[in-house]
Amino acid sequence: MFPRRIPYNRAMSNLDPQRHDAEILILGAGPAGMLCALTAARRFKESGLPKGGQHILLVDQGRETGRKLRASGGGRCNCTNQNAAPAHYLSKNQRFTAQALARFTPAQFLDLLAGLGLSAHEEDQGKMFCDQGAAALCETLEKACRKAGCRFLTGRAVTAVTPPAEPGGAYRVETEHGPLLAQRVVLALGSPAWPALGGTDIIARLAGQLGLPHAPARPALTPLELSGPEGALCRELSGLSVIARLSLAPDSASGGAAYTDGLLFTHQGLSGPAALQISSHWRRGEAIRVDLAPQADVPALLREPGRAKSLARSVIAELLPRRLAEARLAALPTGLADRRLAELSRAELTAITELLTDWRITPKGTAGMARAEAASGGLGTEAFSAKTMQCKSLPGLFAIGEALDVAGELGGYNLHWAWASGFAAGQAL
Ligand SMILES: Cc1cc2nc3c(=O)[nH]c(=O)nc-3n(C[C@H](O)[C@H](O)[C@H](O)COP(=O)(O)OP(=O)(O)OC[C@H]3O[C@@H](n4cnc5c(N)ncnc54)[C@H](O)[C@@H]3O)c2cc1C
Numbered sequence: 222m223f224p225r226r227i228p229y230n231r232a233m234s235n236l237d238p239q240r241h242d243a244e245i246l247i248l249g250a251g252p253a254g255m256l257c258a259l260t261a262a263r264r265f266k267e268s269g270l271p272k273g274g275q276h277i278l279l280v281d282q283g284r285e286t287g288r289k290l291r292a293s294g295g296g297r298c299n300c301t302n303q304n305a306a307p308a309h310y311l312s313k314n315q316r317f318t319a320q321a322l323a324r325f326t327p328a329q330f331l332d333l334l335a336g337l338g339l340s341a342h343e344e345d346q347g348k349m350f351c352d353q354g355a356a357a358l359c360e361t362l363e364k365a366c367r368k369a370g371c372r373f374l375t376g377r378a379v380t381a382v383t384p385p386a387e388p389g390g391a392y393r394v395e396t397e398h399g400p401l402l403a404q405r406v407v408l409a410l411g412s413p414a415w416p417a418l419g420g421t422d423i424i425a426r427l428a429g430q431l432g433l434p435h436a437p438a439r440p441a442l443t444p445l446e447l448s449g450p451e452g453a454l455c456r457e458l459s460g461l462s463v464i465a466r467l468s469l470a471p472d473s474a475s476g477g478a479a480y481t482d483g484l485l486f487t488h489q490g491l492s493g494p495a496a497l498q499i500s501s502h503w504r505r506g507e508a509i510r511v512d513l514a515p516q517a518d519v520p521a522l523l524r525e526p527g528r529a530k531s532l533a534r535s536v537i538a539e540l541l542p543r544r545l546a547e548a549r550l551a552a553l554p555t556g557l558a559d560r561r562l563a564e565l566s567r568a569e570l571t572a573i574t575e576l577l578t579d580w581r582i583t584p585k586g587t588a589g590m591a592r593a594e595a596a597s598g599g600l601g602t603e604a605f606s607a608k609t610m611q612c613k614s615l616p617g618l619f620a621i622g623e624a625l626d627v628a629g630e631l632g633g634y635n636l637h638w639a640w641a642s643g644f645a646a647g648q649a650l
Contacts, residue, residue: 243403245276245404247407249411251290251639257407258647292418302327303327321610324645325644382395382430392404428600444489457544459488463542469509480495500587503584509584511580519573520570532559557573599624
């Protein structure tokens with residue numbers, strides 16, 4: 222049976238304010254945790270609960286809140302995306318995101334920003350960036366939570382959560398500095414991605430303790446690493462950026478994921494939006510097809526009568542930056558590049574088309590969690606309500622943000638999921 226809302230104060234006799242206990246503990250003061258706290262605190266105030274946000278305590282291991290949020294978008298904070306919809310999320314159950322996304326749209330987030338005195342502008346592909354930057358957004362959100370009465374306990378790593386021994390009792394949260402008790406607990410502890418910014422594997426450990434389903438975390442949105450001749454070519458071209466289409470085979474686990482976006486050559490391999498996006502789907506040993514001229518119809522271009530006298534080399538130079546053109550030309554049979562298109566056989570024209578549109582690379586791996594902007598995997602969504610984010614088997618326990626098995630594409634989708642799921646739980650607490 223789905224848990225009903227527990228009346229407040231029923232378990233308050235167990236709680237000791239001197240020990241920082243609270244009615245609601247939000248574990249993790251990242252974007253999901255803070256938006257959840259702010260939503261709940263404002264709701265309490267509107268519904269006349271005398272203490273408003275003082276019912277809420279946010280606990281975080283970090284000395285400062287929202288370290289990933291502060292670093293987001295290289296400090297520019299790609300805070301949402303106008304196209305937020307389930308199709309932009311990786312999850313065992315992609316539809317899980319639908320209700321929360323419908324109840325908290327990008328427009329609602331932008332309204333919330335405006336209410337906080339901040340603004341955002343749109344760039345390509347629906348990406349919205351906070352005009353005041355990532356650090357300002359994080360600080361403003363924290364300030365708004367404090368103003369609404371919420372309290373913060375930072376520098377406290379959570380190590381365990383034990384459910385109440387009897388219905389309506391308190392959850393016990395173990396931290397490195399002693400236990401905390403609360404009637405309701407929100408798991409907003411993120412994923413193991415980018416540990417230098419606070420990513421930890423605590424969610425996997427809590428899933429084990431609480432008997433909740435958990436999909437192993439995998440790095441997402443992380444650079445690709447190449448070795449051998451391909452690695453050497455990337456090193457040679459390091460710093461160069463082009464628009465490319467990266468795709469996986471239609472019969473791969475990803476069902477043929479494909480992205481057309483910026484591709485950046487680096488000393489380690491490939492980065493930039495297209496490489497980061499495909500890394501979320503790539504499995505070790507799989508080949509990635511790189512189309513270096515996605516905006517051109519190369520076979521048609523090579524057959525244009527007006528180009529019959531052009532050298533193959535000059536057509537390639539027209540489509541690719543000079544350094545890349547030279548590097549790719551080396552892969553053609555000797556002499557072919559310096560022949561006129563009219564002289565080439567069908568097989569030779571195909572070889573040129575493939576050189577431009579079907580470069581096959583097999584990364585040796587990825588930069589892993591160390592440089593992953595997100596992680597797929599996390600708490601199994603089947604254990605949670607898609608409307609409230611509350612656990613179906615443990616009343617009073619909620620999970621939001623990246624702690625759940627939901628990972629967004631690049632472009633503001635991850636932060637939007639943090640906001641939307643945080644809002645859903647904040648409405649239900
Ligand atoms: C470098 C970088 C850039 C990014 N840029 C963007 C972007 O521009 N747009 C976008 O949409 N997404 C971006 N992301 C992804 C986005 O930041 C995350 O998806 C988002 O922060 C997830 O929010 P969250 O609140 O669920 O988790 P988090 O932001 O990870 O917050 C979880 C909190 O829990 C705390 N915590 C973890 N373990 C413990 C523990 N054991 N005890 C106590 N506290 C703990 C952490 O300190 C952290 O404060 C970026 C990520 C990175 C790493």
